[in-house]
Amino acid sequence: DIQMTQSPSxxxxxxxxxxxxxxxxxxxxxxxxxxxxxxxxxxPKLLIYGASSLQSGVPSRFTGSGSGTEFTLIISSLxxxxxxxxxxxxxxxxxxxFGQGTKLEIK
Amino acid sequence: EVQLxxxxxxxxxxxxxxxxxxxxxxxxxxxxxxxxxxxxxxxxLEWMGIIYPADSNIRYSPSFQGQVTISADRSINIAYLHxxxxxxxxxxxxxxARRGNWRAFDSWGQGTLVTVSS
Numbered sequence: 686d687i688q689m690t691q692s693p694s695x696x697x698x699x700x701x702x703x704x705x706x707x708x709x710x711x712x713x714x715x716x717x718x719x720x721x722x723x724x725x726x727x728x729p730k731l732l733i734y735g736a737s738s739l740q741s742g743v744p745s746r747f748t749g750s751g752s753g754t755e756f757t758l759i760i761s762s763l764x765x766x767x768x769x770x771x772x773x774x775x776x777x778x779x780x781x782x783f784g785q786g787t788k789l790e791i792k
Numbered sequence: 793e794v795q796l797x798x799x800x801x802x803x804x805x806x807x808x809x810x811x812x813x814x815x816x817x818x819x820x821x822x823x824x825x826x827x828x829x830x831x832x833x834x835x836x837l838e839w840m841g842i843i844y845p846a847d848s849n850i851r852y853s854p855s856f857q858g859q860v861t862i863s864a865d866r867s868i869n870i871a872y873l874h875x876x877x878x879x880x881x882x883x884x885x886x887x888x889a890r891r892g893n894w895r896a897f898d899s900w901g902q903g904t905l906v907t908v909s910s
Contacts, residue, residue: 686854719896728887728903729837734896772837776895780853781827783837 687711687775691784697792702763706787708756708773717777718756720749723786724769732771733758763789794820794890796901803907804878811874812904814888821869822846825891828862828873831903832884842891843871878908 688711698704708718716736721729731740733749736756746761760767768791773784795817804810814826828840841852845864852862861874871888885903892898 717894719894721897728889728900729897730900731892731896731898734892734898735894738894740896740898774837774896776891779839779842779851780855781839781895783839785836 686780687714687778687782689773689775689782689784691771691773691787694785694787696787696789698763698789699792700763700765702792704760704763704789706758706771706773706789708751708758708784710754710756710775710777713753714775714777716752717775718749718751719774719776720747720758721772721774722767722769723772729772765791794818794824794899796826796888796890796899798886798888798901798904801905801907803909805910806878806880806908808878808908809874809876810878810906811872812886812906814871814873814901816845816869816871816890821890822866826864826871827889827891827897828860828871829887829889829897830856830884831887840873840886845869845871878906880908880910882906883908 690709718736720733723729737749748759771787799813822845827842830838840856841862843850845866864871888901889897890899
């Protein structure tokens with residue numbers, strides 16, 4: 686199985702900050718990398734697919750990049766509704782594995 | 793867009809059987825790949841398996857093969873996740889989702905909490 690590792694696991698930031706979350710795969714996954722946001726008690730929500738494509742309805746302050754084994758999610762200017770957990774997921778090969786998550790908290 | 797609605801929370805005893813459901817709206821459900829995902833505090837999000845309701849083509853994650861059964865009834869737009877004998881370790885939140893572009897999961901059910909306790 687392809688293992689996905691996110692960093693950091695926890696992130697404390699303020700409204701207006703720019704934050705970066707990194708995701709690494711144990712083998713190349715081309716650009717089959719997706720990012721999800723999950724708020725407490727809710728289902729995950731797709732933000733970015735194919736490493737850099739913004740899902741319909743997702744604000745443009747979310748940007749994804751990377752290919753191969755290293756990927757990045759950037760939130761350019763944090764808004765109050767962005768404080769949540771974020772997960773990367775590879776869809777290159779089955780089983781489609783997730784990262785362990787990054788919890789973004791208000792500083 | 794496919795909308796997914798899951799069945800309600802369940803409290804079961806070890807050894808009991810259980811089938812939870814995921815109902816899709818819209819004609820696209822049958823021709824969409826539907827996945828099941830488990831979430832626990834210990835292991836996070838885990839992909840369990842996937843089904844294509846149009847022909848019931850199913851693939852399981854090796855971690856869940858033999859532990860659960862995925863099925864679908866295309867006539868009523870429902871996918872199922874079934875356990876024949878629950879264990880305490882099956883306690884988790886279970887989500888169904890639709891696989892879309894780049895095999896990303898673009899539409900999710902609200903989740904079904906399964907609690908297995910004696």
